[in-house]
Amino acid sequence: MIGFLLLATALAVGVDSAPGVVTVAGSRGEARVPVRIDATGAPVVAAPILLSALEGSSSVSEGWAEVNVARRAFRFLVGAPMYVFSDRLLPMAASASVSRDTLYLPFQFVAEILPSHLGDRYRYDQRRARLTVAGSPERAPVAKAPAARETLLSNGLRPGHSVTIDPGHGGVDPGNPGVFFPRGTREKDVTLQVGLLLRNELKRRGVGVQMTRTSDTLIALGDRGSFCTESCDLFVSLHVNSLARRRGYTEVRGYETYFLAEARTEDAARVAQMENEAVRFEPGSTGGATGVGLDFIVKDLQLNEHLRESARAAELVQGGLKGIHTGESRGVKQAGFMVLTTARRPAILVELGYSTNPEDGRFLTSFANQKAMAAALADAIVEYLLEYQRKTSPAAETGG
Numbered sequence: 484m485i486g487f488l489l490l491a492t493a494l495a496v497g498v499d500s501a502p503g504v505v506t507v508a509g510s511r512g513e514a515r516v517p518v519r520i521d522a523t524g525a526p527v528v529a530a531p532i533l534l535s536a537l538e539g540s541s542s543v544s545e546g547w548a549e550v551n552v553a554r555r556a557f558r559f560l561v562g563a564p565m566y567v568f569s570d571r572l573l574p575m576a577a578s579a580s581v582s583r584d585t586l587y588l589p590f591q592f593v594a595e596i597l598p599s600h601l602g603d604r605y606r607y608d609q610r611r612a613r614l615t616v617a618g619s620p621e622r623a624p625v626a627k628a629p630a631a632r633e634t635l636l637s638n639g640l641r642p643g644h645s646v647t648i649d650p651g652h653g654g655v656d657p658g659n660p661g662v663f664f665p666r667g668t669r670e671k672d673v674t675l676q677v678g679l680l681l682r683n684e685l686k687r688r689g690v691g692v693q694m695t696r697t698s699d700t701l702i703a704l705g706d707r708g709s710f711c712t713e714s715c716d717l718f719v720s721l722h723v724n725s726l727a728r729r730r731g732y733t734e735v736r737g738y739e740t741y742f743l744a745e746a747r748t749e750d751a752a753r754v755a756q757m758e759n760e761a762v763r764f765e766p767g768s769t770g771g772a773t774g775v776g777l778d779f780i781v782k783d784l785q786l787n788e789h790l791r792e793s794a795r796a797a798e799l800v801q802g803g804l805k806g807i808h809t810g811e812s813r814g815v816k817q818a819g820f821m822v823l824t825t826a827r828r829p830a831i832l833v834e835l836g837y838s839t840n841p842e843d844g845r846f847l848t849s850f851a852n853q854k855a856m857a858a859a860l861a862d863a864i865v866e867y868l869l870e871y872q873r874k875t876s877p878a879a880e881t882g883g
Contacts, residue, residue: 501526501590502612507536509616512714515827517706518590525577526590529706533588535693536712537616541586548579548586552597553604559588568600584654584700636689644868645691647711647826649720650678654701659725662733663844670723670838671699673847677835678721680857688865708826716868717796718830719860723847725839736840739813740801741832742793792829796867800833803863807855810836810843833860 505528507514514536521527530541530550539552548559558567559579566573575596577589593614597605604617635641651674652658658670675696682692693715695707711718724739726732797815805812813834835856836843846852 504612505590505593506611506613507533507593507616508613509536509538512712514712515709516593517709519587521577521580521582521587523577527577527580527587528590528593529703530586530588531696531700531702532706532709533593535710543581543586548581548588550588550592553601555601557592557596564589566596568596583656585702638688638865639869639872640689640865641872642689643691643714644689644872645693645715646685646864647693647695647715647718648678648681648685649695649707649710649718650674651720651722652701653696653699656701659723659838661723661838661844662725663841664838664848668848670725673723673835673838673853674721675699676850677853677857677860680854681719681721681860684857684861685864688861690861690865690868708830711826711828711830715828716871717864718826718828719800719864720830720832722832722834724834724837726837732839733841736837736843737810737813738801738804738808738836739816739834740797740804741816741834742790742797743817743830789827789829792871793831795870796829796864797831799863799867799870800831800860803859803866804833804835804856807852807859808836809846810840 501518503518505516505518507516514532516528516532516536518526518528530548533539534541534550534552537552539550541548541550543549543561546561548561550557550559555568560566561579561581564575564578566575566579575589576591579589580587594607594609597614598607606615606617607613608615650671652669652671653675654671656671658674661669661673664673675698678694679697682694685692693710693712695702695710707720708718726735794815794817801812801815836847838844838847
């Protein structure tokens with residue numbers, strides 16, 4: 484009976500009442516999960532983002548998607564409005580689907596199915612578009628609350644800092660082809676390898692890490708920033724640069740770090756356009772680059788309290804790579820990257836080098852150099868967190 488009540492409620496609610504974003508308040512703090520409209524016109528959420536906030540997991544096999552949250556399993560028949568819970572086959576108003584390597588779940592799972600089956604743990608507030616996990620604070624104060632001196636880590640950081648690492652591209656989106664990479668290696672492979680090594684380095688330094696992807700899968704550009712929740716201190720997107728074929732294009736090499744703002748140079752605009760074109764691999768894309776509207780960027784930055792912090796983080800990362808990278812430092816730049824617009828925390832994008840340059844190509848695909856880059860990035864991020872920690876500590880506010 485509960486399944487048919489859920490179906491009737493969902494059909495009555497309709498697509499028009501679905502929010503653009505749902506907030507999940509869990510043990511890791513608050514996460515903003517975008518709600519999209521799929522090809523059938525139904526509101527859906529990307530499972531990787533939702534389950535990251537719920538500390539759950541998913542797998543897809545033989546036409547079924549299994550989702551595990553709170554040690555309970557939900558099985559969705561992909562492409563059909565049905566799911567199984569506690570050995571019962573139940574109807575839904577929409578279907579789970581897999582598109583471009585990403586599992587999408589009906590919004591009904593957040594708003595009705597979870598609260599109905601696991602009401603002792605999940606509560607959904609329709610007016611606020613908010614899913615709350617029982618026992619979770621409204622915010623995750625661990626990373627922000629002042630800590631006693633004796634609780635500091637050996638590097639001076641307070642426990643609880645968190646960083647989101649975004650290895651660019653993935654799945655059906657290979658990134659740039661890697662002209663001077665070994666055969667079969669693409670940008671998506673290099674960014675993932677460096678991202679995983681950076682995760683390990685940050686954890687060794689006592690920093691919590693959230694990855695937008697840990698395997699060869701596609702995460703939509705507009706969804707990546709949502710992994711950096713309220714408790715996240717910094718969003719770091721990793722990419723590899725390239726140039727179109729032209730005279731002397733193989734001679735350009737080096738690394739550069741970006742933060743979100745109006746592009747000041749033609750080259751910065753070119754890099755942003757190149758990275759934004761990855762949107763063509765996403766469901767419903769018409770194949771062209773949508774870019775980021777300049778008006779939106781400017782208006783957003785007028786309200787973005789994190790702009791200065793983003794610029795400082797970019798400076799520290801750029802300086803950190805200088806000691807280990809064999810290419811030239813091309814400086815800190817700014818441009819309108821789609822992946823940075825959805826990160827409502829300080830956010831930077833690092834172009835690790837040029838795949839169209841033979842020296843950079845060798846450097847970027849050497850495991851030893853990848854580890855060195857990850858260590859340098861981790862050191863710079865820790866330096867940024869220490870600076871931010873000093874500026875926001877009670878002693879800094881009182882002058883003590």
